[in-house]
Amino acid sequence: MSHSLRRFVPILDWGRQYDRKALSNDMIAAVIVTIMLIPQSLAYALLAGLPPEAGIYASIAPIILYAVFGTSRALAVGPVAVVSLLTASAIGQVAEQGTAGYAVAALTLAFLSGGFLVLLGVLRLGFLANFLSHPVIAGFITASGILIATSQLKHILGVSAHGHTLPEMLASIFAHLNEVNWITVLLGVSAAGFLFWVRGNLKPLLKRLGTGPLLTDLLAKGGPVFAVVGTTLAVWGGGLAELGVKIVGDVPQSLPPLTMPGLSGELVGALLIPAVLISIIGFVESVSVAQTLAAKKRQRIDPDQELIGLGAANLGAAFTGGFPVTGGFSRSVVNFDAGSETPAAGIYTAIGLAFAAVALTPLVYFLPNATLAATIIVAVLSLVDLSILKKTCGYSRADFIAVAATILLTLGMGVEVGVASGVIISVLLHLYKTSRPHVAEVGLVPGSQHFRNIHRHEVETIPSLVTLRVDESLYFVNARFLEDLIQSRVTDGCEVQNVVLMFSAVNAVDYSALESLEAINARLKDMSIGLHLSEVKGPVMDRLKRSHLIEDLNGKIFLSQYDAWKELTRAPVPQAAV
Incomplete structure (x- = not known):
């Protein structure tokens, strides 16, 4: 049977x-x-x-x-x-x-x-x-x-x-x-x-x-x-x-x-x-x-x-x-x-x-x-x-x-x-909640390779570097929210030189979100600010490689957020990471 x-x-x-x-x-x-x-x-x-x-x-x-x-x-x-x-x-x-x-x-x-x-x-x-x-x-x-x-x-x-x-x-x-x-x-x-x-x-x-x-x-x-x-x-x-x-x-x-x-x-x-x-x-x-x-x-x-x-x-x-x-x-x-x-x-x-x-x-x-x-x-x-x-x-x-x-x-x-x-x-209710995804600005926890919300933990930050951890998948409902958030963050001061989007929690990026990422990249490029990605999941990276975003990216893609921190800040390696 x-x-x-x-x-x-x-x-x-x-x-x-x-x-x-x-x-x-x-x-x-x-x-x-x-x-x-x-x-x-x-x-x-x-x-x-x-x-x-x-x-x-x-x-x-x-x-x-x-x-x-x-x-x-x-x-x-x-x-x-x-x-x-x-x-x-x-x-x-x-x-x-x-x-x-x-x-x-x-x-x-x-x-x-x-x-x-x-x-x-x-x-x-x-x-x-x-x-x-x-x-x-x-x-x-x-x-x-x-x-x-x-x-x-x-x-x-x-x-x-x-x-x-x-x-x-x-x-x-x-x-x-x-x-x-x-x-x-x-x-x-x-x-x-x-x-x-x-x-x-x-x-x-x-x-x-x-x-x-x-x-x-x-x-x-x-x-x-x-x-x-x-x-x-x-x-x-x-x-x-x-x-x-x-x-x-x-x-x-x-x-x-x-x-x-x-x-x-x-x-x-x-x-x-x-x-x-x-x-x-x-x-x-x-x-x-x-x-x-x-x-x-x-x-x-x-x-x-x-x-x-x-x-x-x-x-x-x-x-x-x-x-x-x-x-x-x-x-x-x-x-x-x-x-x-x-x-x-x-x-x-x-x-x-x-x-x-x-x-x-x-x-x-x-x-x-x-x-x-x-x-x-x-x-x-x-x-x-x-x-x-x-x-x-x-x-x-x-x-x-x-x-x-x-x-x-x-x-x-x-x-x-x-x-x-x-x-x-x-x-x-679902659309409202997902239209405002949780995006946390993170910094390095002293003596470690971990990154946490700057508003919740005592962490190290560098004025020239902004790291945003995106905690939800990106699609047409919430893509514009990320655009507006980054725009408001980089115009608050003139010291920002690099923006890193930490994608550890992003499981999918649809075409509307891809267009938003391309718009963010172009805007930051015009402002002489580098856009970088870190901890991108394999399926998401496979999808992004089919677009022009990767080759046009005004920055790099890092395997880990700590790698991005080291290269973009030239900070010394914490003792715990040696």
């Missing part, structure tokens, strides 16, 4: 070493994750504005396809809060919720997202995700968590409300406060309070009671199931649906159907940009989780193959009645902590969810929407991390501005504007 085939279909690799121990660990992990996923899948379908069964459908075929094509052994793929919110925002602009067109738009969004991810993976363009800075991603996820929690308040209160931004949602909720159903409030608040208590207190309590580790994990992760069972029984036994409590109602008792996304030009055009944004956000979130979990077991993932795995999962969702999916943080951590050994755990989870879709859906008829809303609120509030503002404010003003802008734009103008602005801000 060829190595390239195993690379594109990782199941052919890990599947060859699959043994009984891995089977046992994967089965246990699958049971725990399945218990967690049943209420979570229903809840995220509600968040996306889709029928509850869509959440289960989106958790079956995508998990299996990721297990075949993905490289992470712990990542659990399916509906997640942020992607569900993005889905609702995107398709809410092209179709009315509850209509057949809305469901078709969700399928189309998953299809476009999957196709885009697979294309990136085949072209090995996973590095593009690096253009989203972590602070911006953290700001977007924090704002999305606030939006998601706010969007679910209408279900907790039992009122009709709408809106895609925080001001719209709050205004709509306040406008409908006279419609509050207090029985729904009691159910929702009780479920949320119980879930918060379970998250922080149930596992320690069970350990104190001497419960075994496996049973403790099952009961702790099954908190949402207990909330679902308790509130469903309360609605059924008390006839609360007749008192205005909104319930899930009929859920089809079947396996995922074969579906076809809509491919009309108008629909594809309307959803293409949202699909790209959802793909980028989903991939960044997924690969971050996968890399973190892989590192704990000294495993590795292939980001480009992850694109193919996630793309296949989304294509699977498009043809089986789902909506866009990605790797979820909470379920992946649960999968990892439960002892998952291989992606086969995901396949067993899919089997468990398929059984639930066939046999258990009638049991959720009286499940109140308020309970699903409580499940979402408790899950997404863990995503809200406003401390990122304080952290970035104290560390980097540029990062703080980027985070604050992303949060405010997401809350005030919606998730699509927020994620688009996050991408733009990340790129602009």
Whole structure:
């Protein structure tokens, strides 16, 4: 079997070493994750504005396809809060919720997202995700968590409300406060309070009671199931649906159907940009989780193959009645902590969810929407991390501005504007930082051959010699900055006779930067000042030799900065260098 085939279909690799121990660990992990996923899948379908069964459908075929094509052994793929919110925002602009067109738009969004991810993976363009800075991603996820929690308040209160931004949602909720159903409030608040208590207190309590580790994990992760069972029984036994409590109602008792996304030009055009944004956000979130979990077991993932795995999962969702999916943080951590050994755990989870879709859906008829809303609120509030503002404010003003802008734009103008602005801000932040490369004027550390920043260390300098250490690669964005810096330095005084550019940290010089170096050389030559280079890396020198700079250089190229110092200053050799 060829190595390239195993690379594109990782199941052919890990599947060859699959043994009984891995089977046992994967089965246990699958049971725990399945218990967690049943209420979570229903809840995220509600968040996306889709029928509850869509959440289960989106958790079956995508998990299996990721297990075949993905490289992470712990990542659990399916509906997640942020992607569900993005889905609702995107398709809410092209179709009315509850209509057949809305469901078709969700399928189309998953299809476009999957196709885009697979294309990136085949072209090995996973590095593009690096253009989203972590602070911006953290700001977007924090704002999305606030939006998601706010969007679910209408279900907790039992009122009709709408809106895609925080001001719209709050205004709509306040406008409908006279419609509050207090029985729904009691159910929702009780479920949320119980879930918060379970998250922080149930596992320690069970350990104190001497419960075994496996049973403790099952009961702790099954908190949402207990909330679902308790509130469903309360609605059924008390006839609360007749008192205005909104319930899930009929859920089809079947396996995922074969579906076809809509491919009309108008629909594809309307959803293409949202699909790209959802793909980028989903991939960044997924690969971050996968890399973190892989590192704990000294495993590795292939980001480009992850694109193919996630793309296949989304294509699977498009043809089986789902909506866009990605790797979820909470379920992946649960999968990892439960002892998952291989992606086969995901396949067993899919089997468990398929059984639930066939046999258990009638049991959720009286499940109140308020309970699903409580499940979402408790899950997404863990995503809200406003401390990122304080952290970035104290560390980097540029990062703080980027985070604050992303949060405010997401809350005030919606998730699509927020994620688009996050991408733009990340790129602009990168360009801003690289447009002002760190260039230090250096001098000789006494008694050594080392050179350090003259503003940080006690070093030797010669008025006739200026040495500038360039600490970044030179390209079109920052080339002019170096021109201006040298010009201002040599015009400050008339004693400068030589300028040395220390290129020890320069890994590349593009054509724009080459032209700037040629301009610097010509300008210094007119001023009777020599321009020299030192410590130029081999690949950079190979590129420079293809130009006229080397032969036109108004100076020399030195192997080391110390060689340049000795020749240009005629200084005695320090004792330590003899």
